[in-house]
Amino acid sequence: xxxxxxxxxxxxxxxxxxxxxxxxxxxxxxxxxxxxxxxxxxxxxxxxxxxxxxxxxxxxxxxxxxxxxxxxxxxxxxxxxxxxxxxxxxxxxxxxxxxxxxxxxxxxxxxxxxxxxxxxxxxxxxxxxxxxxxxxxxxxxxxxxxxxxxxxxxxxxxxxxxxxxxxxxxxxxxxxxxxxxxxxxxxxxxxxxxxxxxxxxxxxxxxxxxxxxxxxxxxxxxxxxxxxxxxxxxxxxxxxxxxxxxxxxxxxxxxxxxxxxxxxxxxxxxxxxxxxxxxxxxxxxxxxxxxxxxxxxxxxxxxxxxxxxxx
Amino acid sequence: xxxxxxxxxxxxxxxxxxxxxxxxxxxxxxxxxxxxxxxxxxxxxxxxxxxxxxxxxxxxxxxxxxxxxxxxxxxxxxxxxxxxxxxxxxxxxxxxxxxxxxxxxxxxxxxxxxxxxxxxxxxxxxxxxxxxxxxxxxxxxxxxxxxxxxx
Numbered sequence: 001x002x003x004x005x006x007x008x009x010x011x012x013x014x015x016x017x018x019x020x021x022x023x024x025x026x027x028x029x030x031x032x033x034x035x036x037x038x039x040x041x042x043x044x045x046x047x048x049x050x051x052x053x054x055x056x057x058x059x060x061x062x063x064x065x066x067x068x069x070x071x072x073x074x075x076x077x078x079x080x081x082x083x084x085x086x087x088x089x090x091x092x093x094x095x096x097x098x099x100x101x102x103x104x105x106x107x108x109x110x111x112x113x114x115x116x117x118x119x120x121x122x123x124x125x126x127x128x129x130x131x132x133x134x135x136x137x138x139x140x141x142x143x144x145x146x147x148x149x150x151x152x153x154x155x156x157x158x159x160x161x162x163x164x165x166x167x168x169x170x171x172x173x174x175x176x177x178x179x180x181x182x183x184x185x186x187x188x189x190x191x192x193x194x195x196x197x198x199x200x201x202x203x204x205x206x207x208x209x210x211x212x213x214x215x216x217x218x219x220x221x222x223x224x225x226x227x228x229x230x231x232x233x234x235x236x237x238x239x240x241x242x243x244x245x246x247x248x249x250x251x252x253x254x255x256x257x258x259x260x261x262x263x264x265x266x267x268x269x270x271x272x273x274x275x276x277x278x279x280x281x282x283x284x285x286x287x288x289x290x291x292x293x294x295x296x297x298x299x300x301x302x303x304x305x306x307x308x309x310x311x
Numbered sequence: 312x313x314x315x316x317x318x319x320x321x322x323x324x325x326x327x328x329x330x331x332x333x334x335x336x337x338x339x340x341x342x343x344x345x346x347x348x349x350x351x352x353x354x355x356x357x358x359x360x361x362x363x364x365x366x367x368x369x370x371x372x373x374x375x376x377x378x379x380x381x382x383x384x385x386x387x388x389x390x391x392x393x394x395x396x397x398x399x400x401x402x403x404x405x406x407x408x409x410x411x412x413x414x415x416x417x418x419x420x421x422x423x424x425x426x427x428x429x430x431x432x433x434x435x436x437x438x439x440x441x442x443x444x445x446x447x448x449x450x451x452x453x454x455x456x457x458x459x460x461x462x
Contacts, residue, residue, distance in 0.1 A: 054323065065343070072321050077444065079323035082341040118334070121327065125354040129441060 002046055002261070003126050004039040005135040005151065006057035007119075007143060008108040010088035011067065012036030012290060014250060019095045020102075032288045035067045036090055038136030038165050038186070041251040044291035045258030045280060047075040049298065054079050054126060058111060058119060058140065061086035074291070079126060081119045085109045092250045101249055108140040116147065123151055127158045132181070132261065136165030136254070145173035152178045165257060168193050175214050182218040183211055184257050191223075198223045205229075205311070208236065218270075220260060222253055226281050229310075230260070230274050236311035237270050241278040241304055243285050251290025256281035258291075259298060271307050278305035313419040318454055319436050319444040325350045326360065328403035335402060336365055348435040348442055349406050355440040358406040368405045412437045413446065423451050 012035070015028035035044070043055040055071055059080035064087075068078045088106035095101075127133070133155050135148055148166070152174055155162045161181035164171060168185055175183075185207075187198050194210055196203035198221065208219040208231040221229045225247075227240040259280025264273035279302025283292035292298045325348045326335055339347065339362060346361035412435045413422050426434065426448055436444045 060341070068322065075321075077321035077323060082324075082338060084337070084341065114334075122325075125327075125350065125352060126323075128353045 001052045001054060001129050001131065002043075003054045003056060003123075003130045003133045004043040004046070005123070005133065006037035006039030006043075006055065006137050007111075007147075008088065008138045008140045009035065009037035009040050009057050009059060009067070010090040010106065010108075011063055012090050012092060012250065014092045014094060014248070014288065016094050016096060019097045020093055034289050035070050036251070036290060038254055039134060040071070041254035041290045042134050042136060042165065042258045042261075043071065043076045044074050044289075045251070045255040045284065046262060048292050049258060049262045049280065049295050051258075051262055053077065054130075056080060056119070056123060056126060058083050058115060059087060060084060063087075079122060081115055081122060083111060083115045085111070094248060096246075099246060103250070105138075108138065110142040111140045116143065120150065120154070124154055124158075127155055127160050130155075130158075130160045132161040132163065132265065134163040134165060134257075134261070136186075138167075139170070145170040149174045149178060152180070163257070163261060165254070175216070178215075180216045182220060182261070183216045184220040184222070184253075185211075186253075187222070188253075205231075205236065218264070220257065222256070225249070226252065226256070226278060226285070228256065228274060228278065230270055231311070232270060235270055235309060237274050237307055238310045239271075239274040239278055239305055239307035241282050241301070241306065243282060247282075247285035248288060249285060252281045252284045254290065255284035255292050271309065274307050275302045275305040278302065278307070313454060314415065315413050315417045315419060315422055315436055315446055316415040318419060318446060318450040319415065320447055320450060321444040323354070323442055323444070325354075325356075325442055326402055327351065328357065328401065328406065330402045332365060332368060332400045332402065332405065335360055339365070344433065346433055348410060348412075348445070349402055350442055354442050356410045356412050356435050356437050356442050358402075358408045359410045359435070360402050360406040364405045364407065368400060410435055414438065415443065419451065419454065422446050423455075426451065 014032040016030045017026055017028045020026045043053045046053040054077040056079045060083035071078055088108050090105045093102045152162050156179045163182040165184045185193055191198050193207045196207050204221055211219045212233050219231045225243055230237050256277040260273045260277030263276035280292045280298040282301040283298040287293045348356050349358040349360055351357050432448045433445045435442055
């Protein structure tokens with residue numbers, strides 16, 4: 001079983017409208033609401049791809065039963081710690097005339113220490129059945145990245161593989177002294193890491209080498225819409241897949257990661273796993289939800305992925 | 312024949328024997344449920360704690376909750392004293408050690424019988440003793456209404 005951790009989950013709202021009138025009135029023609037947050041997105045994608053997956057994290061507010069039911073309907077097992085606060089609401093606005101896509105996210109409310117302690121106890125119990133843990137997304141106010149490091153160390157102690165799907169500043173704090181199976185830095189805001197531009201091919205190699213030198217087994221870097229570099233100490237692969245014009249990018253990066261994890265655990269082959277991930281990502285981009293339409297569609301699309309060994 | 316795996320709610324919300332009762336009360340209230348599995352550090356089910364266990368932890372054992380009028384026999388200082396004790400109590404002090412757990416391949420009709428006989432609203436589902444979800448009476452009722460039977 002795979003466990004995904006989302007400490008700061010959100011209700012994602014995708015609003016579809018012809019165009020937004022900033023400073024004026026706009027009405028969405030349709031809206032999609034769904035559970036969101038990086039770990040949640042990965043859990044949904046893994047479930048669609050047939051993995052047994054447990055989503056855990058902190059959940060609160062009146063919408064929680066709906067949130068959990070939506071996950072369970074997809075086949076995700078839920079194991080959340082309930083807090084007496086509302087979770088975040090995120091808005092993804094798609095202007096259909098221009099296909100401009102904007103994301104606005106809330107920061108999240110502070111979490112009491114007793115809930116974090118309950119979460120950690122529950123997480124340690126889940127580790128007894130887990131073969132891999134994926135930790136992704138932002139942190140609620142007042143929670144330090146060191147808390148994630150504690151989770152990683154707990155997983156290390158039980159010899160459970162850990163995947164971190166986090167921004168650079170969190171990774172810097174979590175990585176020293178831990179054993180990491182995979183790192184997928186979230187570079188959506190900065191488009192750079194270690195001061196190196198992610199769009200520069202040479203810089204991407206340098207970033208991956210720095211992470212591998214810190215002991216990470218696999219590095220997965222996204223650049224462009226669906227362009228990826230994956231690297232281990234032994235080999236480096238580059239891959240891409242074309243997207244349709246009206247693709248919806250919410251959750252796509254997480255679907256690629258889920259597809260990659262799913263296939264890599266099965267085949268231990270970097271190139272095949274990258275192809276599979278790209279297929280899953282393209283299927284998610286065709287879906288109004290934040291996960292692939294189906295396993296069948298993801299597997300059809302992987303044939304369109306172009307991957308090559310670059311080192 | 313329908314099995315538990317066809318109607319399981321895959322939710323692992325649970326408490327441990329060392330969870331304070333006040334935290335259980337908050338959890339049941341936030342979740343809107345009336346009982347919850349108790350697990351050990353390996354996620355193995357060791358019992359069950361319900362609203363009824365919480366209420367009977369506050370009132371003297373001789374008081375039956377079916378007859379709330381007798382609560383009047385307690386004076387205020389007794390209630391305050393009892394609440395203080397309960398505030399420090401843990402799940403292990405009041406849980407039921409009979410969890411009535413079922414497996415994923417248990418026939419739905421057997422679970423229905425168990426729930427009716429023992430007046431249970433939720434029962435835990437285990438695989439190799441570990442919690443994998445719960446069956447809720449509402450799910451059984453829904454299947455019966457949709458399909459007319461468990462066959």
